[in-house]
Amino acid sequence: MAPNAAIITNQLAPGTYMTMVATVAATAGGLYGYDTGIISGALPQIAQEFDLGYRAxxxxxxxxLAGAVFGALSSTYLSAKLGRRVTIMIVAGxxxxxxxxxxxxxxPWFLAGARFCLGIAVGGSTQIVPAYIAELAPPEKRGSxxxxxxxxIGxxxxxxxxxxxxGHNLFTWRWMFGVAVVPSILLLLGMIKLPxxxxxxxxxxxxxxxxxxxxKVRETSAEVRAEISDMQEMVGRINEQPETGWRAMRQPWLRPALIAGLGVAAFTQLSGIEMMIYYTPTFLKDAGFGPVAALWSALGVAITYLVMTFVGKLIVDRVGRRRLSLLMIPGAIAALLVLGAVLHFDLAGSLQPWWVVGCLIVFMVFNSGGIQVVGWLTGSEIYPLSIRDQALGAHxxxxxxxxxxxTGTALSVTKALGVGGAMWLYAGLNALGWLFIFRLVPETAGRSLEDIxxxxxxxxxxxxxQVRPQPFQA
Incomplete structure (x- = not known):
């Protein structure tokens, strides 16, 4: 260990301490994943109890999701005024x-209102947690x-x-929702001691x-001095600018970062990932699965998501953000095209349910291991400090x-186009995402936020x- 690595009150090595900080803060991602994903298993019970049609x-x-949009925008003020850590604590509450x-x-109306409020926390956490971790992490490990x-989230x-x-046999949907209060409180308590x-x-x-x-999170005092100097230089430049915050986002030199970041944010969801998570049981029941089998298949999809996001975490700093997306998106497109053909033309006969599951898992492999890894990471890296709070809120x-x-149109689209036609539509959106990243999104791996x-x-x-940066080598 470097000689200045142990200026740490808790006696943890810098890398270990940084990992602990990232793990505790990332609990907000688990809440996001659970609170958005639980509707998949709970919705059949809710629909039965409240006698809901498909539009309800x-x-x-x-x-x-509507609450998340509001939460993402409103949290920008809190994070700028109170700081990232305090904002995460408010979100946990x-x-x-x-x-x-x-x-x-x-x-149902009360439930929709409660889920809107839950969305405020979801949107706030996604605006602030990646930025909080990125602003503490060393450049060469920032992606992981x-x-x-x-x-x-996975x-x-x-x-x-x-x-x-x-819950299909043991729990009511109310218990499915309510159990999430435990990690929410743990997140609140955990953030109290973090920097x-x-x-x-x-x-x-x-x-x-x-x-x-x-x-606490760097190996040497020299690294600390260099970073503080770099940050002070950037803050000095900000103070010289006539405009900051939302107004500053109109400046022409910021436009490429905003286009790249907001475009990646859009295609992260337009690729269809969340819609698949929410409605997988519904799609599988339409394909011939029974309710229990559909839920078990959705579990397989969730496992795939978790495994591939973990794999993406391990390789994103070496492969690069842009390159990982460009390599993985074509596989997602192919899976959706095949899935659409299987469903639209009834190609697989009695084996159709298993073809559907296979295509969904292949889609998850390429989507969750590619652009899903990059979506939040890009937002935490690409925006200059002078607009970071506001741009992250917009992101x-x-x-x-x-x-x-x-998500709000998924069932309507499938009724209009059929499930197969909907899959082709989402394949086209994935193709547009690949073109967008190829033309407009730079590589940020291994570069400091100030260098970007x-x-x-x-x-x-x-x-x-761009001068292509050299991948970080361990």
């Missing part, structure tokens, strides 16, 4: 109250650390699928406090707005103008 089911399902309200809902959030989705399967963001501290003229934080709002659009910002200033941000 869409409303209950999509209410959390909202999670706790909202899941209990949903569990106690006396009717930020994607703890993705892995935690764990939450898997737990939701497990509870959905068990603040050093970049936020420097931005608020507290460089000594920022240096103290960085000493999360774009992601949740796209999710709301897709300089590339914008120097006009070398876009892929065709």
């Amino acid at each position: 089911q869409e409303l209950v399902t999509a209410a959390i 909202v999670y706790s109250v909202a899941v209990l309200a949903a569990a106690l809902a006396p009717g 650390l930020v994607t703890y959030f993705n892995v935690s 764990i939450g989705i898997l737990l939701a699928a497990v509870v959905g399967v068990a 603040g963001s050093p970049r936020w501290l420097v931005e608020h003229y507290r460089p000594k406090a920022a240096a103290k934080v960085l000493q 999360a709002a774009m992601l949740w707005g796209s999710n709301l659009l897709l 910002e300089r590339s914008l200033k120097d006009g070398v941000f876009l892929p065709n103008r």
